[in-house]
Amino acid sequence: MGVRFAFTGGREGWVRALLTAVGVGLGVALLLLTTAIPNALAARHAREAARQDYTYGQKVPLRADDTLVIADVDTRYHDKDVRGRLVEPEGARAPLPPGVAAYPATGEMVVSPALRDLLASDAGKLLRERLPYRVTGTIGERGLIGSHELAYYAGAEHLAPLINRSTVARISEYGEPRPTSERTDPVLILLVLVVFVVLLMPVAVFIAAAVRFGGERRDRRLAALRLIGADSRMARRIAAGEALAGSLLGLVLGTVFFLTGRQIAGSVEILDISVFPGYLNPSPGLALLVAVAVPAASVLVTLFALRGVVIEPLGVVRTAKPARRRLWWRLLPPLGGLGMLSPMAGQGRTGGDFNQYLVTGGVVLLLVGVTALLPWIVETVVARLGSGPLAWQLAVRRLQLSSGTAARTVNGIAVAVAGAIALQMLFAGVQGDYTKASRNDLSRAQMQVNLPPGVRTGPAAREFAGTRGVRGVTALYGGSLGDASWTKGPERTAEVTVGDCASLREVAALPSCRDGDLFVVSGGEYDTDTPALAEPGRKLFFDPSYAGPRAVPEVAWTVPHGLKPARSVKDPTGVRHGGFLMTPGALPPGAETSVVGQIYLSLDRSVPDAVEYVRNTTARVAPTADPMLWAASEQSRKFTSIRTGLFVGAACVLALIGASLLVSQLEQLRERRKLLSSLVAFGTRRRTLSLSVLWQTAVPITLGLLLASVVGLTLGAVLLRMTDATVGVDWASVLTMTGIGAAVVLVVTLLSLPPLLRLMRPDGLRTE
Structure with missing residues (x-):
């Protein structure tokens, strides 16, 4: 009723x-x-795991008919993540990522529907400059974790020499090789x-x-x-x-x-x-x-x-x-x-x-x-x-x-x-x-670009200096020196930092400086070996691993007389460098391949989209580099x-x-x-x-x-x-x-x- x-x-x-x-x-x-x-x-999570393409802790497979070289070129555009991959199949049986019917040729890319719409709109003008590839296809739903995800796969070549397991890898299959389970925080x-x-x-x-x-x-x-x-x-x-x-x-x-x-x-x-x-x-x-x-x-x-x-x-x-x-x-x-x-x-x-x-x-x-x-x-x-x-x-x-x-x-x-x-x-x-509060000093720089091995820091720094919205550039090379050949393993090591005088003054207080000068630094963090290694006439060796997977000759350097003393100060990242400071004129011949560059950028915030201009320059200078926008804290x-x-x-x-x-x-x-x-x-x-x-x-x-x-x-x-x-x-x-x-x-x-x-x-x- x-x-x-x-x-x-x-x-x-x-x-x-x-x-x-x-x-x-x-x-x-x-x-x-x-x-x-x-x-x-x-x-x-299943979609993310199925397209996993990293090889952390895994043995890099040899080139074969079923291998692929893939580079992580993720970026951000107006505070939105853009998942990007450069791909170079090495054989006819190279594994296809989920949602992709065929690999794009060099200079072409397949994109997610959301990225396709963004690139076709006026709002995607700056992003089009960063992705100079022709769109030839669309990533299917199986290859995306969300309907609005921005993602692309672009064809590339000559990626194998850049393999470093972190951003560039050779794989024979997609998916998480060994899923790991970690204990979740009780408070979370x-x-x-x-x-x-x-x-x-x-x-x-x-x-x-x-x-x-x-x-x-x-x-x-x-x-x-x-x-x-x-x-x-x-x-x-x-x-x-x-x-x-x-x-x-x-x-x-x-x-x-x-x-x-x-x-x-x-x-x-x-x-x-x-x-x-x-x-x-x-x-x-x-x-x-x-x-x-x-x-x-x-x-x-x-x-x-x-x-x-x-x-x-x-x-x-x-x-x-x-x-x-x-x-x-x-x-x-x-x-x-x-x-x-x-x-x-x-x-x-x-x-x-x-x-x-x-x-x-x-x-x-x-x-x-x-x-x-x-x-x-x-x-x-x-x-x-x-x-x-x-x-x-x-x-x-x-x-x-x-x-x-x-x-x-x-x-x-x-x-x-x-x-x-x-x-x-x-x-x-x-x-x-x-x-955790960031150690980065945002008053001295607001962005950082770590250049991959093989990219010359000097020309890259000039490109960034000419970028719209960039007010100042600090370019430094970093490497390591050891007291013995790195094939045997040195007992004592020290940092080596290379840069022009203006850049070196960002990491140390220098008495005077001109190109060709050398400095030995005191007051660096965890630096105990520098005094012993700074003896004139001592033979030191540059660590060749900084050149990446490429085989480069090990460069020897003899400590000269007349090293100038310098006192370490915090660099823009809040770190005190130790070891040796070198101007470009003092760098031994052939040693430029044994150091990698870091570029710190000070931006003019009055310029709209200054960050996007820097990201575009990075994509042009070093596609596999990750331009980092600094923040006061990390969560x-x-x-x-x-x-x-x-x-x-x-x-x-x-x-x-x-x-x-x-x-x-x-x-x-x-x-x-x-x-x-x-x-x-x-x-x-x-x-x-x-x-x-x-x-x-x-x-x-x-x-x-x-x-x-x-x-x-x-x-x-x-x-x-x-x-x-x-x-x-x-x-x-x-x-x-x-x-x-x-x-x-x-x-x-x-x-x-x-x-x-x-x-x-x-x-x-x-x-x-």
Whole structure:
């Protein structure tokens, strides 16, 4: 009977069922998305592993009919990563990378669809200069980790002499040769657990609120059923049937929303993360759990909501003044959550993994405490609110009559804000462990280019000096000297740094300098052998390994008389060099192949795209070089990826919060249609009614955000104690989170004003 009432009970029944289904469907869609995340991450990892082309720790294969020389030429363009490879197949059976039908010829390239579109647009002008290859094909989905990934394979030649195992390698197959498993940091596991719980709790709260849409009208219908002979248990079963019908329809709509969103996901990119629709396949077991849990929860929530309602044949007793809510049992969930988390205080990353069940249960109970305490707080506060303007009085009286409905409306946003505050505190507290300050001196240089062996530093430095946006160039060669042949292994070694006088002054304080001078440096880091090696007449040998895999003759050098002393100072990277300093005129003949160049660049930031011009010059001078843009700090990639995942998830949850709040607000306005029409018929101004609706939203959301701040700060402090980090409050983040929550509610309220104005008509009193 309950299911029939939902679908065949006239316009009233199916409108309520549709509103319930939309609210439940939005939650189901996000739950299905969450269950698909592990598969999406696994799919991205599998795609990345399948195209792996490095040979770290592996023996380089000999040239054969099935080998390929491949060079890593990754770059960045306007803060977006571009995966690039130069390829030179050495035989007809050279392995093809996933997604590529045939290797491009020299001077040609195959590109990802996103890179093809970028190169064809005006925004890709500078990148076209960096990639002077003709596009002849497209990389298929199997060869990409995301729909918006920028990637290409370009044909090249003469790569074999550059093989160095790090950026240039010879391979006979793609794929990770020996997958390694490393122990994950317990604190990172804790972060992932808390992120999932915090993102999913608002979804559960919204689903619980959605199944209670239209509860007052439903109870009045149940009273009519009592009048014709139904007992109270039968009435509750009928109510449960109505809720079940709405939730089942919500499952259908949620599946439609999810499938639609999955297709849309292939065309969007959030925080540089993109996926293919095929990645988002929910785990069958988790999807089945959602399909069972949501209808079961809707029935339980309905029965729980009716526990304090007496439905009699002549009406619903709830319309009289309800009994005051009790506080004592509402304190049990947060206290229980604190009790579950407190045994892990001070555990940190050295005490082993955190108990996942205690962490999940403790965080869930603390956030459930928000939903339990908020109705009591709203009821207690609004009962004490007094006189004021007419709009205020209308809002306060409505809140006093149905404070529970108002609390349910903002419960989800309060839970989301509480969890977000706790997470922000946790991330702020532990990010110092995953962020290290860079030693680079950004006042002296902002970019660094390490030239590969075989690239002459002098001509390269002149190219960079003529690049648009470059203000200063410091070019240094680096190598090593030993007291014996490097084939036997020297006992003592020292650095050798080569550069012109201006560049050498970046690494040492020089008394005077002109081309042809030699210096011996004191004060270098970990430099103990230089005094012994600096004896005049001593024969030293340049390390030939700096020339890369090419066989070069070992160059001997005799320490001359008259070495000038120099005192080491920090170079632009914060390192103190030791050993010997040489100007180009003092470098022995043939030794230029035994040193490699580093170029430090100072940029004119007033020039737009100065960084891109430098990257273009690097691609022209040394395609396998990696131009590094310096930053004040470096952060762990795993920590950064977890935080990025949080932001992506938070964006989805905020979208759900806004949509669900809007549906809830429209449902409440529909419930009050006749009341609003009566007030307008008696002469109440529409402006007054609109303000009263705003006040009805503002009061509970203010109380909800205050409670969320308290619970969030408490949870954040407990989590920081668990990670053995210093407990501190990032007030900027707290204010930001509460501000975002308030902004979402304000936007939803403004969007609900047009329907409100349409409902405020006297003809709304018409009935049959």
